[in-house]
Amino acid sequence: MAEPMISDFKKIGIGLTGFGMGFTFLGVLLLFDKSLLAMGNVMFLSGVGLIIGAQRAVRFFFTRKRYKGSAFFFGGMTLVLVGWPIIGICLEAWGFVNLFGDFFPVALTFMQNMPVIGNILAMPAVQQVVDRLMGLNTKDAPV
Template identity: 50%
Template sequence: MMSFEMNDRKKIGLGLTGFGVFFSFLGIIFFFDKGLLAMGNILFFSGVTLTIGLKSSAQFFMKRSNFKGTVSFGVGFFLVIIGWPILGMIVEAYGFVVLFSGFWPTLAVFLQKMPIIGWLFQQPFVRSVMFLWHLFLLRSYFYLPSFMEFICFCYNLIIKLQVHERC
């Protein structure tokens, strides 16, 4: 059974992860400053590694289903380092979404229970978009599709629903 107690290593890891997100945010605010973005990436990666442990993070990043996300996150980090921060952040964002796509339902429930933001996430339009995304991910269980495939899936689903309503 896994232990969810908060020891000093996990506290430091969460702090590093938070600072990594903060430095990445500052790097984007300051017109994609590559120094801040690189520092944010290093802190985020080391924070995640400290929080869940070296063995668990190696298993997480090397899992077959996460391979595409790991490679794109690494390529994005490399692009930030060599001086192409905008393209690097786009590639990293794609890798981040692919890597942490399994955590989105948990995050959605957490956001719905927050006092102010929860009201926004409980609106019908936002709930329907989240429902469509969930259906799309269920349709492609072992395959994380691209954003354009998601748009095409939603469009086809809406067309089918409209044709069904006319009958």
């Protein structure tokens, strides 16, 4: 059975997006280091552009229903570059949730089927948070 081919641009884009998220995480972990946060932002955006293409990325960020999320996301990036990394990351996080919030249930469903991560997500305390993020009604679920 033939595996679906992923282009080299998409492979590089996935790597850049992952490294961008990693650099952003390290920047937050290292007391909001401005240069790590800026590198993470650039890598994340270029990775998204390579994964879905430049035109589709522009359409994704600048459609009418995503203006608010994009404004917060790019405004936060600007604040990080200007020198206010704490406020900038908070705005970026809010914009990220507004932009990519529709993808969380899909990503969580995928992660639940992974070997180690699935076991962690199946733990009772974590399962309640996962169910809320996925929009499942936790009141009717057996305990």
